[in-house]
Amino acid sequence: MFPTPIQQRSRASQFSYQVFLPIALILWLLPLIAVMIFSIKPDGDFVKGNFWGLPSSFEFFNNYGRVFFASDMPQYLLNSVFITVPTVIGAVALSSMTGFALGVYKFRGNLLIFFMFIAGNFVPFQILMVPVRDLTVNLNLYDTKLGLILFHIAFQTGFCTLFMRNFIRALPYSLIEAARVEGVAEWKIFVYVVLPLMKPAIAALSVLIFTFIWNDYFWAIVLTQGPDAQPVTAGITAFNSQYRAAYHMMSAGSIVAAIPPVFMFFLMQKHFIAGLTLGAVK
């Protein structure tokens, strides 16, 4: 077997493994650990410059209590849910259909349309900032959840279509032909034959898109402004006052905001990994 399992290696290499692995792990997690420690410090520590030392007092309940009960965070979290869930449903539903059309039918321009879907992914999204903002303002969708949802669906559908089309391409085409010979209408083939077979792809894609959208910060601050529409990633900065950053509160808020995607990841780990490698080996 390659590589040789560490248990069968020399004592020296076992020792270095046992030493360096934890070090690498701690280094890798250092920013996260810092945020965790920040989130239980009192405000005074930051004023006094005690950034990296031990907390002068344990303020876990105080800080997290404020996040949940004395701020707009619950509203922001709810916004995130109302933005992320419709986006996932919309993008997956649309891309199943576009993927089916591009994967199953031969028509002039099929490849061109497919490339246009993919090409969207290569546009650096920052250059879209101003036009998209103008567009949403003109549509009266600026600072609304709907505006953000529509933009996310539009932007994610490109990647999702690539994913779905390739998955459908890998399904045995004779299944579709068999159904056709049996006189099954095309839309019924999609609903009753192809869609059930796409379950793994749909699950994987949903998890991926959920984390993408939940963790989006850029479009949240470009297209929304306040607790009415802003998702939690952008809402965290609401703890800051005009001239001062509330690091301890932002840290606590970040931890809370990170829980849903992390939870989602562990719950759907199998699908998440399947999503990353789907179609890679077959």
Added chain:
Amino acid sequence: MSGVTLNHVIKKFGETQVIHGVDLDIKDGELCVFVGPSGCGKSTLLRMIAGLEQTSAGTITIGDRDVTTADPADRGVAMVFQSYALYPHMTVAENMGFGLKMNGVPRDVVREKVLEAAKILKLEDYLDRRPKALSGGQRQRVAIGRAIVRGPEVFLFDEPLSNLDAALRVQTRIEIARLHERLGTTMIYVTHDQVEAMTLADKIVVLRGGNIEQIGAPIDLYENPRNMFVAEFIGSPSMNFFNASDLSEAGQTLLKPGSDVFGVRPEHFNVVDQADAILSARPDFVENLGEYALIYCKTDAGSEFIVKSTELQKFAKGELVHLGADADKTYCFDGTTQLRV
């Protein structure tokens, strides 16, 4: 029930023409086998009859309906695919009833027809299983069952046995033959295996390069091949071909005027005296199959050929053996046109 007629059917993929004007008449209730080497267009022709490939020119008629441009669904055909094409997320019963259900047939009628087909194919015990939980032979039977349930005018089989192991292939072959006898429906069957073709067919169509080489009953093709290709393709092991230089003087008198290739099937050789021999050769290698042996021989002029014989003791490796055959079991061909003389 109805026959199938192809009238000068042509298929082009872009600029490449793969089926070159095929004329064919399959009678009602006939089991017709398309056979040929891979790439000969037999599957394409079947898919054109099914409506899965467009027909570039010519007409296809099923019964008295012109179906050349009809949708697959409107042709009254059912197809069994090489890969079975069972829907993996449905049970056996759902697989078999899917087409009917989607076309609005009432639930109890579907149930009844599925049960009937399952009975014919002995699938009653498996109706609630998924295809994954079935063996290859069972899956193939489900695929056939799915075709039966619809009560089609024509059955189309696309190499249905090629994913099965040898024993199961023989068994399923017999089941298909029985099924044909029982249903009496027109069937078109595609295979590259000439044994399947010989055993199943009422009529064999030998295809090569998108053209029909010969049409006929299995025994006709065996006894009266029209050209060297059919002679070689039908029969196992293949017919041996010799040049005039391989033959003895007696042998050369059998060579008809205008022909320069002489053909004898491996099973038609017998060991004779030198005076009666049509050729002499030295055994090189023996495959003993118990019932008979295949003896690989080489003439002194260098031609290699196979003799199928039950008298292995008459062949000693490297020693000259004299071989004869009945004159009516020998074939003469024109080497340039490949046609039989």
